[in-house]
Amino acid sequence: MMHPDDDVSGRRSAAWFGLDGKLGFVHRSKMYNQGYSSPMFDGRPVIGICNSWSDLAPCNAHLRQVAEAVKRGVLMAGGTPLEFPTISLGETLMRPSAMLFRNLMAMDVEESLRANPLDGVVLLGGCDKTVPAQLMGALSADLPTVMVTGGPMLNGKFRGRDAGSGTHVWRFSEEVRAGRMSTADFAEAEACLSRSAGHCTTMGTASTMACLAEALGLSLPGSAAIPAVDARRHRIAEHAGSRIVSMVEECLAPSSVLDRRSFENAVRVSAAIGGSTNAVVHLLAIAGRAEVELSLDDFDALAAEVPLLVDLLPSGRFLMEEFAYAGGVPAVVRELGDLLHADAATITGRSLGENCAGAENWNREVIRCRAEPLREPGAHTAVLRGNLAPDGAVIKVSAASEELLRHTGTALVFDTIEEYHEQADSPDLPVDAATVLVVRNAGPSGYPGMPEIGNLAIPKKLLEAGVRDMVRITDGRMSGTSYGTVVLHVAPESAVGGPLALLRTGDRVTLDVPARRIDMDVPDDELRRRASGPAKADDTGSGYAWLYREHVRQADTGADFDFLAGRRGHAVPRRHL
Structure with a gap:
């Protein structure tokens, strides 16, 4: 048995298994019921x-x-x-x-x-x-x-071709909505994307x-x-x-x-x-x-x-x-x-x-060299600011459409993702290819939990017309497997009084990724008139959901809890026997 004064007593486990008397007896004895022998806890x-x-x-x-x-x-x-x-x-x-x-x-x-x-x-x-x-x-x-x-996972395979989890789901589902893929083919693809254990x-x-x-x-x-x-x-x-x-x-x-x-x-x-x-x-x-x-x-x-x-x-x-x-x-x-x-x-x-130092690049199609990259510098996740996102928002440039990186359009605003889903397939939806789709109340506190809803499905009537991308804005997130010209993580979020809460359908919105800007064309005095203080968050749900809403920080700082900062360390808990 290890004694607390041995030269390995600095280990945390010694404060349990290295003790004499009742405490050491209890800690070691209970572990023996799993078939361990004493050397397993002897230093x-x-x-x-x-x-x-x-x-x-x-x-x-x-x-x-x-x-x-x-x-x-x-x-x-x-x-x-x-x-x-x-x-x-x-x-x-x-x-x-x-x-x-x-x-x-x-x-x-x-x-x-x-x-x-x-x-x-x-x-x-x-x-x-x-x-x-x-x-x-x-x-x-x-x-x-x-x-x-x-x-x-191993690569997904659908009809002789590779298919990627997530990314192809979004593509296939929009093809079904556009009438270019049958529901039977979609069902067949469902079993083809996840071929083994593992993540996306x-x-x-x-x-x-x-x-x-x-x-x-x-x-x-x-x-x-x-x-x-x-x-x-x-x-x-x-x-x-x-x-x-x-x-x-x-x-x-x-x-x-x-x-x-x-x-x-x-x-x-x-x-x-x-x-x-x-x-x-x-x-x-x-x-x-x-x-x-x-x-x-x-x-x-x-x-x-x-x-x-x-x-x-x-x-x-x-x-x-x-x-x-x-x-x-x-x-x-x-x-x-x-x-x-x-x-x-x-x-x-x-x-x-x-x-x-000795790593080899065995396939320069998959991993390009710096002299011949897939895309030049600037295709990373860009940080945007403006009167719509004073504390910042992000957009994945490499997944966006180049022609939309500078774009001005009229906002069509939805207060929830559920509201958008109810209307997205309506032939009467007042939307065209230049419209900027906005879904708010999807941030850390507002939803709660900042869901992956940012890659809004293109409205059905636009899909049928051949539109495959449009500018979308949210205080939520999107799946990392998604693509499109999507502005995410808008901070502060609308539920805590961020400017996104003041945007109205019909307002002009300008996205300028090269300038790192996201703005609404609404005069400051009009914004002040619209402002009525932060919206009251829904306090329904579990006790944890309440704790989360009360203490979660905004996306621009990582959406961690405010009370967990500066508490690093592994002190040994107090004894109780």
Whole structure:
């Protein structure tokens, strides 16, 4: 039995398993009922495996098997693995929005780490919100941490061609509404897009956050893009289990890895891969937990010189399988070269540059070189400001139509997404190709939870006329698998009195992406006349929904809770026996 005065007593687990007397007896004895023997708690690093497995989160449903690989690695390195569950956020099933529960999951992860005898943790996540939620919680607890993502599905296949999850759903559904695809064909496609375990195959939010965890230095090199069912996914999980034991010995916590350079690298990698707009709100929240200064404007400024290198849907042609085979994130890092901070620390104990020094780009169609990019610098997620969004809004330039990046049109305003859906197919809808569609009350507080409704379906009568894109504006988000000229994350949101609440149908709206502006042509005195103070938020729903509305911050700062700032650390809980 380990004694508290032994040279390993600095480990947190020693405050549980290293004690004499009644306390140590209780902690060790109860663990024996699982078949553990005493050496398992005799000074070995105790490693938590934080598993977001759930049948309700299809992207994460295979993580039980991944956890077994992590356990092997922990045992091989001389540690004791203890797997534990947290809530899981499945983007495809949760209502009203998985984003509503990101902060709850982050709290679940953080408090589980704080309350239990863990020296380090391996996080297992995949679906959109699970990765940022786990990172947020782990950074607040500040234990040695490795992020292992679940990996993308195999490419979807429909009638002999690749089909990407999310992106092709939106395309197919609009083809059905336009009368160019039958409902029978649509039903056939339904079973063709999700061919294996794993998350979305496009460069949506799940793929983006996996790549950015690697760019931040919190995942092992090359791990983000490996398909979920590839044997290498389990090998890298085993490696993560071994590595976390070493990190405990090295006292390598996230606070020793992450700094401003890490986040600058992540922003620039996101621009190079055509990352999801959701990465903006998640990286801001993660930076807040890491106590690193990062602002909305940084996303525009830092990406200004970065070309789009990765040719993946929704901004390009290929899917994550091809990205993995081409070389994944390490190949992108090496292509970006001096645009990144090569000296940024990582969980390997080596710098980002050292990790990727030998990376090869095996397919220059999928991952372009800087001299011949898919798109020149400027195709990243741009930050807009103006009298419609004084605190900022974002637009994914690479997914927008070039001819709409400068556009003036008449607003058609809807107070809810449900109201829009009720009218979108009406032949009497007063809309043409120049109209600017607006849906408000979809922000963090107003919905609540900032749902992915921004890629509004094109009105049916316009689809039938051949229109495939138009300017759309919302204080909500859109799926990272989506495309189109969509202004998102308008801040402040309408529900807390933002200017979007003052816009009226018939007002002229101007989008000017090159000038980074989004404005309504309404005189200031008229806006003052319209203003009547913030709308009263709906206080119905669960106790958590109330807590969320009361304490969520706006999108431009990451939509985290205001009471979680500046509370990093992993103090041992007080004893009670």
